[in-house]
Amino acid sequence: MPKIIVEIMPKQDLLDPQGKAVANSLHRSGREDISAVRIGKRIELHFDREITDKDLEEAKTQAANFLSNDVIEDVVAVTKED
Amino acid sequence: MPKIIVEIMPKQDLLDPQGKAVANSLHRSGREDISAVRIGKRIELHFDREITDKDLEEAKTQAANFLSNDVIEDVVAVTKED
Numbered sequence: 001m002p003k004i005i006v007e008i009m010p011k012q013d014l015l016d017p018q019g020k021a022v023a024n025s026l027h028r029s030g031r032e033d034i035s036a037v038r039i040g041k042r043i044e045l046h047f048d049r050e051i052t053d054k055d056l057e058e059a060k061t062q063a064a065n066f067l068s069n070d071v072i073e074d075v076v077a078v079t080k081e082d
Numbered sequence: 083m084p085k086i087i088v089e090i091m092p093k094q095d096l097l098d099p100q101g102k103a104v105a106n107s108l109h110r111s112g113r114e115d116i117s118a119v120r121i122g123k124r125i126e127l128h129f130d131r132e133i134t135d136k137d138l139e140e141a142k143t144q145a146a147n148f149l150s151n152d153v154i155e156d157v158v159a160v161t162k163e164d
Binding site for chain 1: 089090091101104107108111113115116117118119120121122123124125126127128129130131137140144148149
């Protein structure tokens with residue numbers, strides 16, 4: 001199924017308590033070499049038809065304006081997958 | 083910074099109420115051509131050093147056993163990014 005994948009992460013300079021908790025837990029289980037963990041969102045937009053370049057452009061706008069909160073989040077990627 | 087990206091999505095046959103809410107909202111704003119929306123997680127594991135193939139193998143195990151809940155989620159990708 002054709003889909004557009006939108007990847008959103010918390011901004012670098014913001015605390016990410018959920019990621020911090022996962023990092024601590026990984027450290028306790030012996031993975032001290034993982035220096036940090038950040039947890040973001042992966043949003044799939046499904047289409048019943050072929051995805052056009054226009055769809056991708058619109059998805060980028062929606063990712064920035066609607067799917068993410070630009071005060072605390074960055075859109076790191078908007079990609080097409082067939 | 084070298085990192086391993088773990089992508090996790092709710093299983094296909096499970097309801098995803100958050101995704102459904104976003105889909106409804108997109109439909110209301112005129113994007114009826116998006117047939118469905120699914121919302122999953124994008125987890126970054128950061129390293130202060132080069133990532134080895136062994137790190138990637140271990141990350142795959144951790145993604146399956148610890149970072150995801152295999153009753154309700156699928157690990158869709160574990161990739162390296164430099």
